[in-house]
Amino acid sequence: MPVRPNSHRLRQGRFSENGRTYFITSVIHERQPVFADWQAGRLLVAELRRAHEQGVAQSIAWVVMPDHFHWLMQLQRGSLGEVIGGVKARCAHAVNRKTRRHGPLWQTGYHDRAIRDGEDLEPFARYIINNPLRAGLVDNLGDYPLWDAYWL
Incomplete structure (x- = not known):
């Protein structure tokens, strides 16, 4: 197992507050491009939507990239870690x-x-949904299937 010298810092002092909006980023193990397969990416999309539908998070914007995802959400119920x-x-x-x-x-x-x-x-949402353009995955955002935003 690779050493993650700073991963312990991700948990120190973490406090979550219901009603607070959070910008979340999570990365695939060893940055493998698992979600380059858009069908696999849709499985993550289904889980983001499930959290929204179950009322634990209100999704504002999200994007699933080949090796990570960003999610702008308002925590509704439970802890951020849960x-x-x-x-x-x-x-x-x-x-x-x-x-x-x-x-x-x-x-x-x-x-x-x-x-x-x-x-x-809005700047956070724009950053999130423009990720595929900045990464050169598509020339037009409408060509990328793994994103959504509340305003659009």
Whole structure:
């Protein structure tokens, strides 16, 4: 197992607050481009939508990139760790079953940034949904199937 010298910092001092908006990033184990297969990426999309439909998170914007995802969401119920952990665990199970892969799907932990009350969410959403363009995956955002935003 590779050494992750800073992964312990992702858990130190973490506090989650219901009603708070968070910018989440989580990365695939060893940055493997698992979600370059858009069908596998749709399995993560299904879990993001499930969290929204179950009322634990209100999705504002998200994008699934080949080796990571970004999610701008408002935490509704539970802790951030429970919500992200649940999404990642269910996604890993579904992806591993579909692709017949074994072992960890995700790197340990995730990065979160709590958004201040009153802070404009649109720049965060634009950053998220423009990821495929910046990465050169598509020339037009409409050609990329693994993103959504509340405003669009």
